[in-house]
Amino acid sequence: MKVVNGLGWGALLLALVLTPLFAVDLLLVYLLEDTSFRILSTLAMLGCFYLLSTILSFFVDGLTGALRSFGHVNVPRLLDTILHGIVSGISLYVVLTFFPSIDLSTFTVMAILFVHLFSASLWLNREHSKEDAPLELDSIDQQIVHLLRTETTVSCVERIQEEYPDLPKRDVLKRVKKISQSTEVTEPFHGR
Template sequence: MKAVTGLGWGALILTLALAPLLAVDLILIYLLEDTPFRILSTLAMLGCFYLLSTILSLFVDALTGALRSFVHSNIPRLIDTILHGTVSGISLYVVLTLFPSIDLSTLTVMAIVFVHLFGASFWLNRENSKEDVPLELDSIDQQIIHLLRTETIVSCVERIQHDYPNLPKRDILKRVKRISQSNKVTEPFHGR
């Protein structure tokens, strides 16, 4: 019984989260279409569109995340935004073929895809800004900061590698490089 209640709350939260987007899409359809539309079939079509778009977007996010970790470089967020726009367009096209009673004009389809593209861009920029916020430093990072105040980068890497033999050397190098390039650590003072 608790699982059903949890599912009910989850569905309610999801509905509240999607309500603004659903309202925008319904307003676009109302304003841009000349013919009256059936509200229930349009809601069903939009629900299927959101579901398919979400599933494909999760797949695209996983694919770009794997590509980022494989290439070890940062893929521009513009590519993510373009991929999400493409996913929205394909999802809407597929759903419209499944609902032949709903005939949307090209302008309406483009407006809906643009709204979803803008939403994806906003969401990705929000996620990107979260990544820019420095995370809480763990004990290894704090030790690196302390070591870089008195030692060179090479000796710092060697000490961390000695203290944490299970930590891969690549991770140690990334941490030391990231911390040494940040403004938090100043160069060690070497007196004359």
């Protein structure tokens, strides 16, 4: 029951976040289309478009996240934005084929896709700025930073493991890796 409740809150939160974008799209259809349109079928079409686009966007985010994590590939923001634009285009095309009574002009479709591309770009820039924010370091992390200035990564892990035996080695490794990648700590020079 808690899972259903959590999904309900998540869907409500997602709906609240997407409501302004939904209103902009509805306004675009109203202003750019010469013919009168049925409000209920347009609302249903836009709802399906948002649902499909959101599901596919989660898939694209997972794919680019997996590339970053497993392949250590830095996916540029521009590529992320282009992928989200392609997802929006495919979603709108698929939804419009299921709603043949709604005939949007090419200009209206392009305007809707531009709005979605712009909002995806803003969202991704916000997400990347969160990732680029400096780490808040606790005492163990500060000690790791200090040790990495004078020791190798392996000896740093060993020293932290000795000082904090109840801390799992996997956590120590993650912390050291994260800190060594986020701060510009260089390995000490050991002469011959």
